[in-house]
Amino acid sequence: MFRSLARSSPRLTILRNHLNFGKNPRYIMSVPTTMKAVVVEQTGGPEVLQFRTSHPVPTPQAGQLLVRNNISGVNYIDTYFRTGLYASPKPEILGREGAGTVAAVGPETTGFNVGDRVAWLATNGYAEFTAVPAVKTVKIPEGISDEDVMASFLSGLTVLAFAKETYPVQKGDWVLLHAAAGGAGFLMTQILKTMGAKVIGTAGGAEKCALVKSLGADVVIDYRSEEGKDWVKLVKDATGGRGVDIVYDSVGKDTWEGSLEAVKRKGTIVWFGNASGPVPPIPLPKLSPKCVKIARPTLFGYIETREEFEYYTNELFSLLKSGQLKTKIHKVYPLEDIAQVHKDLEGRKTMGKPLLKP
Numbered sequence: 001m002f003r004s005l006a007r008s009s010p011r012l013t014i015l016r017n018h019l020n021f022g023k024n025p026r027y028i029m030s031v032p033t034t035m036k037a038v039v040v041e042q043t044g045g046p047e048v049l050q051f052r053t054s055h056p057v058p059t060p061q062a063g064q065l066l067v068r069n070n071i072s073g074v075n076y077i078d079t080y081f082r083t084g085l086y087a088s089p090k091p092e093i094l095g096r097e098g099a100g101t102v103a104a105v106g107p108e109t110t111g112f113n114v115g116d117r118v119a120w121l122a123t124n125g126y127a128e129f130t131a132v133p134a135v136k137t138v139k140i141p142e143g144i145s146d147e148d149v150m151a152s153f154l155s156g157l158t159v160l161a162f163a164k165e166t167y168p169v170q171k172g173d174w175v176l177l178h179a180a181a182g183g184a185g186f187l188m189t190q191i192l193k194t195m196g197a198k199v200i201g202t203a204g205g206a207e208k209c210a211l212v213k214s215l216g217a218d219v220v221i222d223y224r225s226e227e228g229k230d231w232v233k234l235v236k237d238a239t240g241g242r243g244v245d246i247v248y249d250s251v252g253k254d255t256w257e258g259s260l261e262a263v264k265r266k267g268t269i270v271w272f273g274n275a276s277g278p279v280p281p282i283p284l285p286k287l288s289p290k291c292v293k294i295a296r297p298t299l300f301g302y303i304e305t306r307e308e309f310e311y312y313t314n315e316l317f318s319l320l321k322s323g324q325l326k327t328k329i330h331k332v333y334p335l336e337d338i339a340q341v342h343k344d345l346e347g348r349k350t351m352g353k354p355l356l357k358p
């Protein structure tokens with residue numbers, strides 16, 4: 001009966017009792033058959049983001065949960081999949097994180113119940129519902145809002161992994177952090193300060209620089225200002241001519257050469273993003289004069305196992321709960337405004353994290 005009703009009107013809900021469905025998903029909550037979602041059919045500019053109102057709601061498979069997203073995160077990486085800088089199959093629903101309520105539990109999926117408030121890392125986040133792997137989903141503890149989690153989930157886990165494992169930051173280290181007012185940068189400035197580092201943050205424009213300063217950065221450089229254009233010299237001046245112990249560079253094409261100059265002898269550069277375009281292939285002999293170490297990490301390499309994922313999510317949640325880590329939401333955009341979010345991100349107009357309300 002439910003199926004035929006659902007066929008006749010896509011907005012009718014399907015209600016299923018969780019006790020009777022064996023290997024089928026367990027639904028208790030009402031779930032529509034269609035939903036709002038943003039689909040990308042082919043790579044291109046923000047105009048390829050197609051807002052749809054009757055996209056099929058996915059059915060959770062073995063090991064999956066169906067999550068009704070309350071809020072989804074927008075990350076710079078989403079633009080790489082949109083443009084094709086990073087390859088991914090199309091058509092595709094972009095968006096690599098969400099927070100909301102478990103609406104159905106897939107067959108052979110354990111550890112979660114319908115109604116649990118969760119955050120997940122996967123794909124298909126620009127949608128009302130997402131079928132996500134339970135293994136990359138965590139329950140959100142009481143006292144932390146979905147919005148706080150989304151403003152710090154993918155970005156915050158990245159920052160923690162890169163500051164603890166890629167290069168274990170030491171008290172007293174001089175750190176150069178580019179794009180320090182961004183979604184990841186805003187969190188990283190704070191994490192680095194809690195680790196006792198001396199932070200030199202770069203950001204574009206007075207407002208962004210004031211924000212970075214307010215987080216406790218020791219030196220802030222507006223690398224788009226006349227004076228800040230020579231940010232390498234300013235970094236050298238701030239460190240007594242020595243250079244920094246570590247550079248975290250997610251800007252890429254426009255900053256990589258300066259980062260190589262600004263790092264100290266025996267220092268480390270972590271290149272982790274392409275906001276201005278990718279870092280070109282670097283001839284290895286370029287690293288020899290100063291014996292520089294380089295890393296090109298990705299978050300997902302540090303949270304591959306459930307144990308690793310839980311380690312970093314627990315760490316993040318305890319920082320949020322204790323108030324040691326503050327979040328900043330640039331703006332919550334309605335799902336239909338997704339093209340504007342991408343324009344704002346790529347136009348360097350955001351401070352902190354843009355979120356989407358599906």
Ligand SMILES: NC(=O)c1ccc[n+]([C@@H]2O[C@H](COP(=O)([O-])OP(=O)(O)OC[C@H]3O[C@@H](n4cnc5c(N)ncnc54)[C@H](OP(=O)(O)O)[C@@H]3O)[C@@H](O)[C@H]2O)c1
Pocket residue numbers: 074075076077154155158179180181182183184185202203204205208250251254272273274275276277297298299300345346347348349350352
């Ligand atoms: N490897 C990983 O696993 C991983 C994980 C998360 C994030 N990331 C990377 O970390 C970076 C930050 O990500 P996010 O989502 O938090 O973005 P975001 O920092 O909020 O936005 C990117 C920022 O980069 C700066 N930027 C410099 N040159 C730019 C240009 N030509 N075009 C656009 N922006 C430019 C802008 O800040 P200013 O105006 O201050 O210059 C802009 O606000 C991205 O490169 C992302 O790919 C990597």
